[in-house]
Amino acid sequence: MRQEETISAIATPPGVGGIGIVRLSGETALSVAAAVFRPKRKGTLSDMKTYEAAYGHIVAPDGETIDEAIALVMRSPHSYTMEDVVELQCHGGGLVLQKALSLTLAAGARLAQPGEFTKRAFLNGRLDLAEAGAVMEVVSARTGAALRAASGRLAGRFSGRIRDWRQALLALIAHLEAVIDFPEDDIGNVALKEAERRLCQLAAEMERLLRTADAGRVLREGLLAAIIGRPNVGKSSLLNALLREERAIVTDIPGTTRDSIEEIASIGGIPLRVVDTAGIRDTDDVVERIGVERARQAAAQAALVLALFDGSRPLSPEDEAIWEIAREKDHILLFTKSDLPAAFAEEEIRRRMPDSDALRLSTKTGEGMEALSQRIVAKVYGGERPGDESLFLADVREADLLRQALASLAAAREAIESGLAEDFIVIDLRAAWEKLGEIVGETVGEDIIDEIFRRFCLGK
Amino acid sequence: MFNAGDYDVIVIGAGHAGAEAGLAAARLGCRTLLATLSMDNIALMPCNPSVGGPAKGHLVREVDALGGEMGLNADRTCIQFRLLNTGKGPAVQALRAQADKKRYQFTMKETCENQDNLDVKQLLIDDIVIEDGRVAGVVAETGEFYGAKAVILATGTYLRGRVIVGETVYDSGPNGQRAAMKLSDSLRRAGVRLMRFKTGTPARVDGRSLDYDKLIEQPGEDDAPSFSFLTDEVTRRNRVVCWLSYTNEKTHKIIMDNIDRAPMANGVIKGIGPRYCPSIESKLLRFPDKDRHQLFLEPEGLHTREVYVQGMSTSLPADVQIAFLHTIPGLEHCRVMRAGYAIEYDCIDPRQLNPTLEFKAIGGFFSAGQSNGTSGYEEAAAQGLMAGINAAMLVKGGEPLVLKRSDGYIGVLIDDLVTKGTNEPYRMMTSRAEYRLLLRQDNADLRLTDYGRRVGLVTEERWRRYQQKKAQIESALTALEETVISPSRETNEKLAAAGLSPVHVVTRLFDFLRRPDVAYRDLQPLFGLPEISAEAARQVDITVTYDGYIRKQQEQVDRQEKLENRLIPEDIDYQAVPSLRDEAREKLATVRPRSLGQAGRISGVSPADVSVLMVYLERQRRAGRPAKEETP
Structure with a gap:
């Protein structure tokens, strides 16, 4: 059987403690696993028979031991996907698992898409017809997720910069291609030395961004969440409840919170960077308008949006604006003040946003708070649940793409240095350009050819 | 209706697509009719006299490897050859030649007329006859019916052709030929979606009226290769030179002063023209900052004084054409023999076709060449060949031939057309090929001869040459893999004597050959490697030198193959x-x-x-x- 490229993902449900598994499947599963797993006894993973397990450690390239682990080898076709599969069973949760996952990605695996193991299992004849429907759901959920504005932090906060890089690469690619395809036309050759300097610059900028987007960093620095809702809906109360201390000024006067306040709350072991914002509503008050603008921005940058609706007051047009903002992002809908009599039917909102997570909440009685933290944890570690394009994994995926783009840039520079011709250099530049495009969700089309003709007067 | 005869395959049009289609179908044993508007204009080159160039030269070599005619015909009739992009990688090097236009045509005519199974007739086709969703034959303007199991549309720019020179507009094919005015309606009745495209050509000037002292000479190259894998070394092929000059401010001023008389600017032309072959007035409008544009002067043949003014395509009125040409150094006193013109024509939306080039909705009906919205002789020939093969396969009940994007530029061309369609005349470029490194002009035979053999177009001679080359390459690569040299004094002295740098560790010859300054022919005598042809040795050099890149691209192909x-x-x-x-x-x-x-x-x-x-x-x-x- 011909195997697909190797994919990797955390296969165990979210939560801290117990055993966590990183699962690899595909043609190089064994060699990727061997690169990150050092067995205690002599021998390598590639020599192991199917269903054989080895005790050892997950080790980073710099020699740092990440965790002790057991590697279980399942050779094709004796596995769930019918491909070569290695499971790395680690001890630690959260950070440790993420680190192990990142190492497998750095060693050549690609981050699995939601449902991808199951899809392979199905296509390789492992699952029966009844299960196919479920697979379709998973796969199509992915369709929706991919189409939504990318929810990860790179795509959100840095999309402008990434587009600039792409544009710079595109200009260079178009010039190289024009020189190749129209050798008798009157266009100057590409100054390769100059191009190399530019690529060097680009690579440095990308590396800087990659450092900020390093997978482990999310767990160290937290996941950015924005609390949005119209004035006096209970945003600050929720923030305080999450922080378990009075930090923001909480009053009953609409518009009290003028500034966005950023705090770090620990939710199920995840550092959640919560931004509380001014209420989103149209206002003539200048100070508050700045706050509103900030709220929109905070939501745009956040990986997770907590959208609040006051359960004790009728829905207003302003609430419309709230869910317009929320639906662009991974979000949880919260109906606040559940201790007061309900003023509208929640079903109304649930019906309009049927795929959304929704909870009733009272910061006074504490109703819903436990459920909220469970939902947040589930979103961060989100496994293979349909419709759950996990926030955290979105970040890892983007970092993974950025790393691949960087590797291609490095290869292009190497090609220039070793004196290879334009057509070789352009191979790696195109690869880098495409990877960056995947981050910001821009597809590859006729762009290069359009750019060639836009920039150069060609043809005889 | 009078039935004038029944055929297996009828080809409408005998341009570069039609001639290949007719020859292929006939060679594959189909009784074939090649219908042309004019017996004197088979394989007419109504635009530039050149064949090949990046991607286009690749197409010619692929057509040749499959058993088509264009490469052989060009080798026989071209009068200047150049290999372009020699400073770049092997994948983008491309042969470009200048044809003697009339010799090119007459040689192709002769080949068609002498082909068994092929009838060439001067007929204007007015109607396609379709019965129960299948093509049944065609009706000529003179009223007679020709029956066929398959029909190939290869009508070039003749479908409702309209020529525009300034304020002068008339129905016509290129070069004053008749246009096919009724066939479009017949196609529409059959449910075919049509588009309207535009292309153009520059003036031809009298070679005796040029001031050659002011022009820059562009000679051919004597060591340039041939198009066909069957053509052996030829001598004295470069019989003409081309010339280079530039426009200037005066040229641009005359054009811009008259821009309101430019049909493409004032709305007379409605068709969509190509971006890569713009008229000089489009160039000035789109790139106003460019202070000069280059132009090539290319002789159209050995027995004519007509010189093609490459780069100055235009549909401005004749008086403006003459005036602006006279501002160009070397052309101050030029006499225009034919004015440049634009031509609008109908073509089909190619997304109506299967990758076999057969209409999805009409059984046995194929389309190839400019009628599919492409541009260029080479693009046309490639499609004509494929349509001819697939029409024959349909008639004979054989497996159709669909080339993949990883097989060749032909695969890329047809896949682009039928998958994405096109909104301007489509020109092949190497940048359209994602596996460019694998699709080299030097290995077109290695990629495609097997396919040509399978369908039956590859002759014994071609097959023998191919087998021999392949065996030589394999034997050389095996020897390189198996021969290991050690850093002994003896070895290093041997290397030094041949001008090669020494080895310091035990090295496989395969790895030694990766060094940029080493070629197979250097190592062959030193280490008793197999003696192979220069062509085979070049394949070995490329395979070894670019091994890493080639392997990477091959992996991408393999991955994509599963989906294909x-x-x-x-x-x-x-x-x-x-x-x-x-x-x-x-x-x-x-x-x-x-x-x-x-x-x-x-x-x-x-x-x-x-x-x-x-x-x-x-x-x-x-x-x-x-x-x-x-x-x-």
């Missing part, structure tokens, strides 16, 4: 596929891709849509519908 080989049933109902996005559903239903690989290349179909489709097909298969799996 997963065929979609022709009668699939996309409405019945759950979870597809509406946009994808609509695009898929329009294009009706043949494989999952092709589906993924439709704009508006995401990778996730392809996954949805893949799972759906698998489910259908398990539910008892045998899904087709192609053997590659």
Whole structure:
């Protein structure tokens, strides 16, 4: 059987403690696993028979031991996907698992898409017809997720910069291609030395961004969440409840919170960077308008949006604006003040946003708070649940793409240095350009050819 | 209606597409009719006199490897040869030649007229006859009917052709030929969607009126290769030189002062023209900052004084053409023999075709060349050959030939056309090929001869040459893999004597050859490697030097192959596929891709849509519908 490229993902449900598994499947599963797993006894993973397990450690390239682990080898076709599969069973949760996952990605695996193991299992004849429907759901959920504005932090906060890089690469690619395809036309050759300097610059900028987007960093620095809702809906109360201390000024006067306040709350072991914002509503008050603008921005940058609706007051047009903002992002809908009599039917909102997570909440009685933290944890570690394009994994995926783009840039520079011709250099530049495009969700089309003709007067 | 005869295959048009189509079908044993508007204009070159160039030269070599005619015909009749891009990688080096236009035509005419099974007739076709969704034959303007099992549309720019020179507009084919005015309506009645494209050509000037002292000479290269893998070394092929000059401010001023008289600027021309072959007035409008544009002066043949003014395509009025040409150094006193003109014509939306070039909705009806919205002699020839082969396969009940994007530029060309369609005359470029490194002009025979042999177009002589070259390459690569040299004094002295740098560790010759300054012919005598032809040695050098890149690209091909080989049933109902996005559903239903690989290349179909489709097909298969799996 011909195997697909190797994919990797955390296969165990979210939560801290117990055993966590990183699962690899595909043609190089064994060699990727061997690169990150050092067995205690002599021998390598590639020599192991199917269903054989080895005790050892997950080790980073710099020699740092990440965790002790057991590697279980399942050779094709004796596995769930019918491909070569290695499971790395680690001890630690959260950070440790993420680190192990990142190492497998750095060693050549690609981050699995939601449902991808199951899809392979199905296509390789492992699952029966009844299960196919479920697979379709998973796969199509992915369709929706991919189409939504990318929810990860790179795509959100840095999309402008990434587009600039792409544009710079595109200009260079178009010039190289024009020189190749129209050798008798009157266009100057590409100054390769100059191009190399530019690529060097680009690579440095990308590396800087990659450092900020390093997978482990999310767990160290937290996941950015924005609390949005119209004035006096209970945003600050929720923030305080999450922080378990009075930090923001909480009053009953609409518009009290003028500034966005950023705090770090620990939710199920995840550092959640919560931004509380001014209420989103149209206002003539200048100070508050700045706050509103900030709220929109905070939501745009956040990986997770907590959208609040006051359960004790009728829905207003302003609430419309709230869910317009929320639906662009991974979000949880919260109906606040559940201790007061309900003023509208929640079903109304649930019906309009049927795929959304929704909870009733009272910061006074504490109703819903436990459920909220469970939902947040589930979103961060989100496994293979349909419709759950996990926030955290979105970040890892983007970092993974950025790393691949960087590797291609490095290869292009190497090609220039070793004196290879334009057509070789352009191979790696195109690869880098495409990877960056995947981050910001821009597809590859006729762009290069359009750019060639836009920039150069060609043809005889 | 008078039945004037029954054929297996009828080809409408005998340009570069039609001639290849007719020859291929006849050579594959089909009784074939090649219908041309004018017996004097078979394989006419109504625009530039050149054949080849990047991607186009690749196409010619591919046509040749499959058993087509263009390469041989060009080798016999071209009068200047150059290898372009020699400073770049092997994949983008390309042969370009200047043809003697009349010799090119007459040689092709002679080949067609002497081909067994092929009738060449001067006929203007007015009507395509379709019965029960299948083509049944054609009707000529003179009223007679010709029956056929397959018909190939290769009408070039003749469908409702309209020529425009300034304020002068008339119905015409190129070069004053008749236009086919009725066939478009017949196609529309058959349900074919048409588009309107435009192209143009520059003036021809009298070579005796040029001031050659002011022009820059562009000589040919005596060591340039040939197009055909069957052409042996030839001498004295470069019989003319071309010349280079530039426009200037005065030229631009005359054009811009008269821009309101330019049909492409004032709205007279409605058709869509190509971006890569713009008229001089378009160049000035689009790139106003460029202070000069280059032009080449190219002789049109050995027995004419006409010189083609490459780069100055225009549809400005004749007086403006003469005035601006006279501002160009070397052309101050030039006499215009033919004015430049623009031509508008009907072509089909190629997304109506299968990758075999057969209409999806009309059995036995094929289309090839400019009538599919392409541009260029080479693009036309490539499609003509493929349409001819597939029409013959249909008649004979053989397996159709569909080349993949990883097989050749022909595969890229046809896949682009039928999958993405085109909104301007489509020109082949190397940047359109994602596996460019593999699709080299030097290995077209290694890529395609087997396919040509399978369908039956490869002659014994071609097959023998190919087998021999392949065996030589293999023996050399094996020897390189198996020979190991050690850093002994003896070895290093041997290397030094041959001008090669020494080795410091035990090295396989394969790895030694990777060094940029080493070629197979250097190592062959030193280490008793197999003696092989220069062509084979070049393949070995390229294979070894670029091994890493080639391997990487081959891996991408292998990965994509799985999707290419997963065929979609022709009668699939996309409405019945759950979870597809509406946009994808609509695009898929329009294009009706043949494989999952092709589906993924439709704009508006995401990778996730392809996954949805893949799972759906698998489910259908398990539910008892045998899904087709192609053997590659």
